[in-house]
Structure formats: structure tokens, C-alpha cells
Amino acid sequence: MNATGWVNPRRNITKRLLVSEYVAYDTETTGIGRSAEIIDIGAVRIVKGEIADVFETLVKPSEPVDERLYDDRGYPTAFSVHHITNAMLENAPCITEALIKLRTFIGELPVLEHSSPFAPFDTRLFTKAFSEKLGIEYQNCYINTCELAYAVIPKPAEVHSHSLETLSRHFGIRSKECHRALPDAIDAYKLYEILKRRMEERGITIEELREKSVCRKTEENGATDF
Numbered sequence: 001m002n003a004t005g006w007v008n009p010r011r012n013i014t015k016r017l018l019v020s021e022y023v024a025y026d027t028e029t030t031g032i033g034r035s036a037e038i039i040d041i042g043a044v045r046i047v048k049g050e051i052a053d054v055f056e057t058l059v060k061p062s063e064p065v066d067e068r069l070y071d072d073r074g075y076p077t078a079f080s081v082h083h084i085t086n087a088m089l090e091n092a093p094c095i096t097e098a099l100i101k102l103r104t105f106i107g108e109l110p111v112l113e114h115s116s117p118f119a120p121f122d123t124r125l126f127t128k129a130f131s132e133k134l135g136i137e138y139q140n141c142y143i144n145t146c147e148l149a150y151a152v153i154p155k156p157a158e159v160h161s162h163s164l165e166t167l168s169r170h171f172g173i174r175s176k177e178c179h180r181a182l183p184d185a186i187d188a189y190k191l192y193e194i195l196k197r198r199m200e201e202r203g204i205t206i207e208e209l210r211e212k213s214v215c216r217k218t219e220e221n222g223a224t225d226f
Contacts, residue, residue, distance in 0.1 A: 006080050006118055006127030010156035013110060013141045014218045015209035018196055021047050022143065023105065024112040024189035025055075026181040027122050028082040037061040038125060039084055042182025046112075047173055049193050052173060055105045056182045058084070065089065081179045096133045103130065103138075110141045114188040117147035143193045152195050152202075153207055163165060167191055 013019075029039035043055040069080040079085075115121035123142045130138040149162045157171050164187055168174045173190045174183070199205070 005124040007124050007127055007142070008139075011123075011139065011141050012120070012144065014143045014145075015151060016206065017110075017141075018199075018206050019110050019205040020049065021045075021142070022110040022112050022141070023168075024185045025106075025122055026113060026184040026188065027125060028084060028179070028181050029078055029125070030061055030063070031078050036078070037063070038095060038098075038129065039065065039089060040082065041102060042180065042185040043102065044182075044185055044189055045105065045109070046189050047144070051189070053105070054182070055102060057101070058089055059095050059098045060089045060092040061095075084180075099126075099129055099133055102126075103134070103136070104151065106140060108140065110143055112143040112145060112188055112192055114145040114184070114191065117144060117150050117162075120144055125141075143192065145188050145195065148168050148192070148195050148209075152198050152204060164188060164191070 023043050023045050025041065025043035027038050027042075029036040029038055037059075039059050039061050041055070041057050041059060044051045045053040045055075064079050064086050065079055065084065067079050067085060068077055073079050111123060113120055113122040120142050123140075127138045130136050146162050146164070149167055153159055153162070153167070155162060159166055161167075164184060168187050168191065171191065172186050173192050173194070178184075
């Protein structure tokens with residue numbers, strides 16, 4: 001079992017396959033460190049570009065959420081971003097119950113998130129959580145819209161950042177920022193559909209993206225995973 005949260009890079013199909021059926025998801029947590037706990041999960045099942053089903057739940061953590069806006073070092077807390085209070089979490093299910101339902105919702109579909117192009121944050125969280133809490137191995141393939149945006153939308157020629165907020169404003173996906181799991185999951189799904197259309201408009205094929213990935217890996221490692 002993988003209790004570390006390590007995600008096999010072979011699971012990454014961002015530049016290898018364009019899919020029409022997948023689950024887009026997002027989380028909010030108590031922090032960003034190794035001890036951070038999931039407190040909000042949002043997911044949408046997508047079929048042919050449309051939302052077919054929705055999953056959303058708050059999750060009660062083992063320790064109270066730090067409701068300060070800044071920690072002792074003066075850094076913004078996670079609460080300053082998502083504003084999820086302990087009162088909101090009081091009657092929420094535990095992480096084990098939430099994960100059982102989420103696993104059923106996802107099934108064997110590819111999953112999609114928007115995070116650092118170098119590390120799938122949410123997929124890493126769930127890989128660790130499914131192993132620790134449910135004793136199962138989570139191996140679904142994943143797509144990272146941030147990584148795809150890097151390949152399709154030039155920076156700084158078109159956008160100054162590939163953050164979900166910036167890209168959502170750029171494409172008119174959502175006018176008001178709301179750092180909660182479900183709205184962010186929906187934004188990531190909409191962004192993915194836009195990026196696929198942009199690839200078609202610009203004549204960018206998945207084969208070209210794959211070739212770029214292969215060339216980069218070959219240059220860096222002297223070999224390729226594909």
C-alpha cells in the first residue's frame with residue numbers, strides 16, 4: 001500500500017490522452033503541511049462535456065481548524081483562503097465515511113484537478129488517504145489542467161499566471177472568486193473543456209504534446225517513461 005502519497009508519474013495522462021468522461025475534483029484542507037487534513041471535497045462527473053453528477057461534502061478533522069487569518073509567523077492560514085469554520089464542520093462526516101462515498105463516485109474514471117504542474121496535490125492527498133483510512137490502493141489516471149495550460153496557453157504572451165483564478169478570469173469562467181472545493185472543481189472542468197477546444201482551434205494535437213513530453217524527459221533523464 002502507498003501510505004506516503006507518492007503518485008506514480010505513469011498515472012499522468014495530461015499530455016497523452018484527451019478524455020470526454022472523467023471526474024474533476026478539488027479539496028480544501030486545514031493547512032499545507034504533511035499533517036494537513038481534508039475538510040472539504042467537491043467533485044463533478046463529466047460525460048461529453050456536461051456535468052452528469054455532483055459530489056460535495058465537508059469533513060470533520062481530528063483537530064480544530066485554526067480560525068486565525070495569520071499564523072504565529074505572520075503567514076496566511078488555510079482558513080484565510082477557504083473560511084471554513086469549526087462550527088460548519090461540527091456535524092460533518094469523518095474522513096473515512098467521506099472517502100468511501102467519494103471512491104464510489106469516482107469509480108475507475110480518470111480524475112482531473114488544477115494544481116502545480118509538478119505535483120498533483122489533490123490526487124496525492126487521496127492516494128495517501130485511501131491507503132491509510134480505507135486500506136486500498138488508489139491508482140486512477142489523472143489529468144492536471146495547470147500542466148495542460150502551460151502547454152497550450154503561452155505565458156506571458158496571453159496570461160501572466162496559470163493559476164485557476166487567473167485562467168478562470170481570462171476565459172470568463174467565473175467572475176467571483178470562491179475558494180471552496182466544489183466551485184473550484186467545476187472551474188477546473190470548464191477550463192479543461194476550453195483547453196481542448198483551444199487545442200483544436202490552434203491545430204495542436206495530443207501527439208504533439210506527447211512528443212514534447214517525450215523530448216523533455218529524454219533530455220532531462222536520457223530516457224522516457226512513454
